[in-house]
Amino acid sequence: MDTDVLKGGFSNAPVQSAQAFRAIMTLLARPGEILGVQGAMPPAPLSVAAGVTLITLCDPETPLFLAGAWDCPEVRKWIAFHIGAPIVPRAQAHFAVGSWKDFGPVTDFAIGTPQYPDRSATLIVELETLSTDGPALRGPGIKTHTTLSLPDVETFQANATLFPLGLDFLFTSGTSIAGLPRTTKVEAT
Amino acid sequence: MTHLYTTPEAEMNAYNFAYLDEQTKRMIRRAILKGLAIPGYQVPFASREMPMPYGWGTGGVQVSAAVLMPEDTLKVIDQGADDTTNAVSIRKFFEKTAGIATTEQTTKASVIQTRHRIPEAALSEGQILVYQVPIPEPLRFLEPSEVETRKMHSLEEYGLMHVKLYEDISRHGAIATAYAYPVKVEERYVMDPSPIPKFDNPKMEMAAIQLFGAGREQRIYAIPPYTQVVSLDFDDFPFEASKADHACDLCGADDSYLDEVIMDDKGTRMFVCSDTDYCAARRHAGHVGAQGIPEKESVI
Numbered sequence: 469m470d471t472d473v474l475k476g477g478f479s480n481a482p483v484q485s486a487q488a489f490r491a492i493m494t495l496l497a498r499p500g501e502i503l504g505v506q507g508a509m510p511p512a513p514l515s516v517a518a519g520v521t522l523i524t525l526c527d528p529e530t531p532l533f534l535a536g537a538w539d540c541p542e543v544r545k546w547i548a549f550h551i552g553a554p555i556v557p558r559a560q561a562h563f564a565v566g567s568w569k570d571f572g573p574v575t576d577f578a579i580g581t582p583q584y585p586d587r588s589a590t591l592i593v594e595l596e597t598l599s600t601d602g603p604a605l606r607g608p609g610i611k612t613h614t615t616l617s618l619p620d621v622e623t624f625q626a627n628a629t630l631f632p633l634g635l636d637f638l639f640t641s642g643t644s645i646a647g648l649p650r651t652t653k654v655e656a657t
Numbered sequence: 658m659t660h661l662y663t664t665p666e667a668e669m670n671a672y673n674f675a676y677l678d679e680q681t682k683r684m685i686r687r688a689i690l691k692g693l694a695i696p697g698y699q700v701p702f703a704s705r706e707m708p709m710p711y712g713w714g715t716g717g718v719q720v721s722a723a724v725l726m727p728e729d730t731l732k733v734i735d736q737g738a739d740d741t742t743n744a745v746s747i748r749k750f751f752e753k754t755a756g757i758a759t760t761e762q763t764t765k766a767s768v769i770q771t772r773h774r775i776p777e778a779a780l781s782e783g784q785i786l787v788y789q790v791p792i793p794e795p796l797r798f799l800e801p802s803e804v805e806t807r808k809m810h811s812l813e814e815y816g817l818m819h820v821k822l823y824e825d826i827s828r829h830g831a832i833a834t835a836y837a838y839p840v841k842v843e844e845r846y847v848m849d850p851s852p853i854p855k856f857d858n859p860k861m862e863m864a865a866i867q868l869f870g871a872g873r874e875q876r877i878y879a880i881p882p883y884t885q886v887v888s889l890d891f892d893d894f895p896f897e898a899s900k901a902d903h904a905c906d907l908c909g910a911d912d913s914y915l916d917e918v919i920m921d922d923k924g925t926r927m928f929v930c931s932d933t934d935y936c937a938a939r940r941h942a943g944h945v946g947a948q949g950i951p952e953k954e955s956v957i
Binding site: 481482483485486487489490492493494496497498524525526527529530582583584585586588590608609610611631632636649650651 | 673674675679682683684686688690694695698700723724725726782810811812843846866882883885
């Protein structure tokens with residue numbers, strides 16, 4: 469039996485998930501900031517930050533979409549053991565994880581309904597690098613402006629125009645993570 | 658009969674950290690994140706039974722339980738006071754089930770759970786303010802149907818709220834709503850700020866994260882830092898953050914929200930700061946109000 473799949477979860481779930489959630493909440497409340505998270509050791513190509521985010525937020529109640537290379541047996545098995553989230557096509561997903569290229573156009577993810585805008589997907593976008601070197605961000609949670617190395621500009625600008633509907637994004641790279649809720653306005657570079 | 662947990666330590670270890678199970682915390686955490694992404698929108702959540710009755714802050718307690726970390730310092734206030742029954746029991750609840758540090762000082766707290774007040778001291782970026790909310794729906798007393806109010810929010814149909822404020826003016830000559838004064842968040846959702854006095858409304862544009870939990874009504878909503886929060890009003894009847902026209906009789910502060918205390922059955926009254934930490938800190942610094950005595954002499 470392949471026992472590697474049993475490894476890489478939280479060793480002290482109540483405490484580690486509380487610390488990870490504080491980071492994730494801070495990042496979605498303050499777009500443009502970058503924080504480090506740790507505690508999970510997921511199989512490649514999942515980054516540590518993406519693994520921590522999935523363990524912290526996902527469970528059997530949250531359908532998950534795996535994009536491109538992230539949809540591999542190792543990742544599926546690890547998620548099945550540690551999280552138990554059903555793997556679904558993108559239109560049904562509450563959460564999704566993958567690289568920006570593998571996601572392709574993000575138009576077919578759930579953006580919520582006018583009466584329930586919260587019924588929208590959260591996309592975990594894996595990036596090679598994550599830095600504050602990028603387009604300016606303005607909106608709730610930001611005092612004047614911040615900057616973040618986004619993989620695209622037009623997509624996020626279009627997403628913001630859907631408000632109060634829209635997608636929410638978390639960007640992960642290694643142990644680093646940043647957030648971009650639908651309220652953030654991305655300025656053209 | 659055998660007792661499973663015989664020592665206080667064993668008894669405490671019988672709880673998961675911060676009382677709630679992990680599955681419940683994940684559900685609440687997901688609701689908090691959607692709330693922050695859609696400021697002012699009420700996210701439904703599967704509120705749990707808590708070991709205290711509805712109306713005692715079960716919504717706030719569940720939100721606090723989902724955000725607390727072991728390294729946090731918690732402050733709990735009820736109408737501004739740290740030493741009232743509700744505040745004391747919630748503070749003890751988390752001391753016991755989460756083993757965290759608690760404080761009465763606003764500046765030392767990382768998480769502040771509040772019932773019906775915002776502390777006088779300005780909150781900073783690292784802090785989280787958790788409100789206990791009885792009725793989260795600002796339109797509820799105008800429209801009893803949830804189906805209808807949900808539709809009204811989706812269509813941004815808030816005319817009824819302005820009619821209510823207008824009727825206040827036509828009856829009383831001014832907007833008589835003194836607490837739970839409706840606000841509009843980021844020019845989109847009309848939100849109930851929980852029953853805080855309208856004196857506190859301007860403070861809602863703050864550096865801290867604000868989370869609102871309504872346990873019985875099963876709603877969570879949120880305001881990220883530096884988010885626009887505007888109290889509804891009219892051009893000719895602008896919003897006014899009012900308070901009792903008096904200074905605190907204990908510390909002399911003229912900028913804090915005051916409680917009116919009846920002193921005897923002859924109608925003698927006294928105005929004191931509703932925020933006990935603010936008042937105590939001022940008295941400690943040597944400020945004395947009209948009926949106060951210097952702090953050193955008051956120690957028995």
